[in-house]
Amino acid sequence: MNKELSVKQMIPVGLMLFALFFGAGNMIFPPFLAQQAGSNFWPAIIGFLVTGVGLPLLGVIAISKVGDLETLASRVHPIFAVVFTVILYLVIGPLFAIPRTGTVSYEIGVVPFLSETAANSGVTLAIFSILYFAVTLWLSLNPTKLVDRIGKILTPALLIVLAIFAIKSFITPLGDLKAPNDVYANGPIFKGFLEGYLTMDAIAALVFGSFVVASIKDFGISDKKMVTTLCIRAGIIAAVALALVYLALAWIGATSTDAIGIQENGASILAETSNALFGSLGAVILALAILFACLTTAIGLITSCAQYFTKLMPQISYKTFVVIFSLFSAIIANVGLSQLISFSVPVLVFVYPLAIVLILLTFMNKLFNGRSSVYICAIIPTGFIGLIDGLNAAGLNVSGITHFLQNVLPLYEQGIGWIIPAIIGSLIGLAISHDSKKTVTTD
Numbered sequence: 499m500n501k502e503l504s505v506k507q508m509i510p511v512g513l514m515l516f517a518l519f520f521g522a523g524n525m526i527f528p529p530f531l532a533q534q535a536g537s538n539f540w541p542a543i544i545g546f547l548v549t550g551v552g553l554p555l556l557g558v559i560a561i562s563k564v565g566d567l568e569t570l571a572s573r574v575h576p577i578f579a580v581v582f583t584v585i586l587y588l589v590i591g592p593l594f595a596i597p598r599t600g601t602v603s604y605e606i607g608v609v610p611f612l613s614e615t616a617a618n619s620g621v622t623l624a625i626f627s628i629l630y631f632a633v634t635l636w637l638s639l640n641p642t643k644l645v646d647r648i649g650k651i652l653t654p655a656l657l658i659v660l661a662i663f664a665i666k667s668f669i670t671p672l673g674d675l676k677a678p679n680d681v682y683a684n685g686p687i688f689k690g691f692l693e694g695y696l697t698m699d700a701i702a703a704l705v706f707g708s709f710v711v712a713s714i715k716d717f718g719i720s721d722k723k724m725v726t727t728l729c730i731r732a733g734i735i736a737a738v739a740l741a742l743v744y745l746a747l748a749w750i751g752a753t754s755t756d757a758i759g760i761q762e763n764g765a766s767i768l769a770e771t772s773n774a775l776f777g778s779l780g781a782v783i784l785a786l787a788i789l790f791a792c793l794t795t796a797i798g799l800i801t802s803c804a805q806y807f808t809k810l811m812p813q814i815s816y817k818t819f820v821v822i823f824s825l826f827s828a829i830i831a832n833v834g835l836s837q838l839i840s841f842s843v844p845v846l847v848f849v850y851p852l853a854i855v856l857i858l859l860t861f862m863n864k865l866f867n868g869r870s871s872v873y874i875c876a877i878i879p880t881g882f883i884g885l886i887d888g889l890n891a892a893g894l895n896v897s898g899i900t901h902f903l904q905n906v907l908p909l910y911e912q913g914i915g916w917i918i919p920a921i922i923g924s925l926i927g928l929a930i931s932h933d934s935k936k937t938v939t940t941d
Contacts, residue, residue, distance in 0.1 A: 510649030512735025518798035526764025529751025536678040538686035545690025557703025560860040562729030591803040594842035597830035599792035607785035635824035656790035664746035673756025848888035875927030879919035
């Protein structure tokens with residue numbers, strides 16, 4: 499039985515994790531941030547990397563310590579563990595993120611090659627969705643082969659396409675850095691920090707972390723400490739790859755203003771810069787990058803969701819869940835995505851702070867001997883603030899409460915008002931359990 503993975507085995511696992519994280523959304527954040535930051539490019543992108551790369555890495559490490567998300571969440575309460583895990587998997591999976599990968603692939607990678615009539619036709623989107631999710635289904639049916647399929651084939655293809663963009667932008671830069679806009683003129687590092695936080699990849703880390711643990715065990719490694727060590731190595735490989743790609747995409751955006759002007763979003767920046775750098779060939783290169791990025795993320799999400807729900811409902815097979823999630827996502831990508839976005843975003847706003855608190859407490863678990871009261875007292879105020887933010891994101895009238903919170907909570911207006919209540923709550927939980935010998939775990 500293997501006790502260690504060779505470098506040749508380890509790199510594909512790390513690259514697979516990178517590809518699972520790196521979807522179309524991750525492509526468009528850095529260039530938009532950088533174009534807005536202009537001459538404040540470096541502090542802004544450093545802030546972005548701290549949370550856009552650092553938090554996902556911490557999430558993967560946290561999961562590697564406990565095994566899976568439900569086990570981590572059970573440190574609060576068993577009922578909370580099941581409810582929280584199911585909600586997170588559904589929202590980041592078939593209810594939102596998976597169908598979005600198909601829609602984004604179509605809009606950015608296919609529509610530019612269609613006539614206006616064909617682009618506006620639901621038939622074209624339907625055909626693409628069927629083909630896209632058929633490929634996704636096929637590649638997801640056997641999770642033991644995903645390291646080979648993603649880590650050894652799709653990810654290198656994605657990196658090659660992105661490298662073409664990056665190298666061309668350095669050889670023939672489109673322009674110079676411009677003055678930052680008002681948002682990035684003062685405190686660019688903090689603004690970048692918040693933008694990285696809003697990528698919500700920390701949630702994905704809790705899903706993909708479990709998948710990486712399973713992938714490493716597929717190599718025949720069962721020792722818990724070794725699995726954790728190898729997960730950390732895979733996480734570092736993925737984090738380095740993410741950081742390098744983010745830097746390259748950000749540089750493209752930062753130097754693009756002279757050639758394409760100020761754009762409204764990162765997708766427009768990539769489309770215009772690809773054309774400026776490569777002419778008509780640029781649309782093909784961009785389409786390939788988007789397709790590879792979306793496909794790898796969709797495969798990882800369907801696989802992770804199917805594995806979890808098979809564990810939750812063992813009477814239904816893994817392959818059946820893969821088929822269900824693929825079909826459901828294909829349908830939603832065509833007829834119900836906008837409605838589900840309006841539902842999913844408030845839920846994500848609610849669960850994201852809870853996920854971060856669970857991740858951070860995992861690294862301090864030994865300091866308070868895994869006392870459940872610390873987790874409970876930190877989660878309750880965090881959940882309350884997240885619930886108010888979620889209701890506000892859903893368009894419900896909670897202005898009285900939000901106005902009060904803005905006046906009493908530091909950082910609330912920046913979207914991270916839960917931090918102080920979480921710290922105070924954990925300290926209260928520690929005080930409550932100070933004389934108690936009951937622990938949950940000391941991992």
